[in-house]
Amino acid sequence: MRQQPLILITNDDGISAPGILHLSSIAQKFGDVFVIAPDKPQSGMGHAITINSTLRIQKTAHHKSAYAEFSCTGTPVDCVKMAVNKLLPRKPDLVLSGINHGSNSSINVIYSGTMSAAIEGSLEGTSSVGFSLCDYDINADFSATTVFVEKIISSCLKEPLPKGICLNVNFPKLKDDEINGLKICRQAKANWVEDFEERQDPYGRSYYWLTGKFVNFEPEAQDTDEWALKNGYVSVVPIMHDFTAHPYINHLKNTL
């Protein structure tokens, strides 16, 4: 293997999704691309790992630009752990996740398998980026993402991200010439107001589908990822995996 950058790629939509094919085709310009991704869609899996069940991997051939690729029966986080600890010849220089079909901005980061894979990459001590396009369509047009993905890969290879921080990058559903550029943001305060659609199975028993409506609690704030996306920018949010609410520690010391 050439000693050029080693780039690990995964996603949560599955190894043959158009978004990950687009990502690997860009990444191969920067180094050796190793792909391991779920063998089926794993959207909404968050930071789940497989500990009550076994894992299997299989060589696949979806990515022309990868020097090796595997599908895995596990979650996106399992894929990163499996690659880093079992399959890769050395620690990767970059972990890329996506490009997800659908937004992972704001609070979606917490449910996102795509972003959890990137967070896991940063936990393993590697610069990591999750990419998502705000378009759930399987035939979504990823072409406008290329120049920005290239810029971010190039930047992360030149100056690695600090330990414990990864990037959450979301693309608006726009054409090249409609995008205003990159915008560094914070995660918007938002939530899903859920509804559970109740249906009857053919045997008369109830079952439920989780549905919901996204609500941005601060639509006016201009430093959030939601604002950036609505205003034609590619949003970039640095994400950390220290979940401690540091400013609240002192208050708690006085009340508990």
Next chain:
Amino acid sequence: MRQQPLILITNDDGISAPGILHLSSIAQKFGDVFVIAPDKPQSGMGHAITINSTLRIQKTAHHKSAYAEFSCTGTPVDCVKMAVNKLLPRKPDLVLSGINHGSNSSINVIYSGTMSAAIEGSLEGTSSVGFSLCDYDINADFSATTVFVEKIISSCLKEPLPKGICLNVNFPKLKDDEINGLKICRQAKANWVEDFEERQDPYGRSYYWLTGKFVNFEPEAQDTDEWALKNGYVSVVPIMHDFTAHPYINHLKNTL
């Protein structure tokens, strides 16, 4: 229903686990207890939600102290969403998750279904606490937790936690008289060094079990949850769901 506090209880070990039975028996002293928990163990599920599949719920009768209880085919986060948006008569006053069989201190918070349920509770705008005992044994002794669980429930009902913050409470595996008290801490910098144990199935094909070794990167730091637990304290870490690495935003603005 009496208008006393409404307390929602869930976990990730499943609705009949000893830890959740102990928790509901304590909580009933403070209000009306509503239990909804997974119908099977969901450890390691992180913030996973069920969007590619359906959900079912079923009335159960494991908790003598609950006014209503349901098992759910989904994840811990699904349970909280289902309760808050579909089953409860009003917004709960408190969401409690656990008591987990096994530690959720430090980086374990990211993989933990128990803590994800608590984080989801805080996302829904309710004071939420996840409890875990550092003992994986199904026959673990939960008796030493009682007085601390009572203290924390009482405190959260008296003064609700700020929006967006929940508590991660871990108990050392010690007897009543061996515990030094509560200690407010931050999440220790730590990680799992994974190994994938490779085995052969009866048909000669490889499969893997995820295993690993926990490594605390800062064993000397006395303000972490790991230190507290090792030194006989109950650790309490305030956890937030804004994952933005705020201090890094300005640097990123200059480099990307």
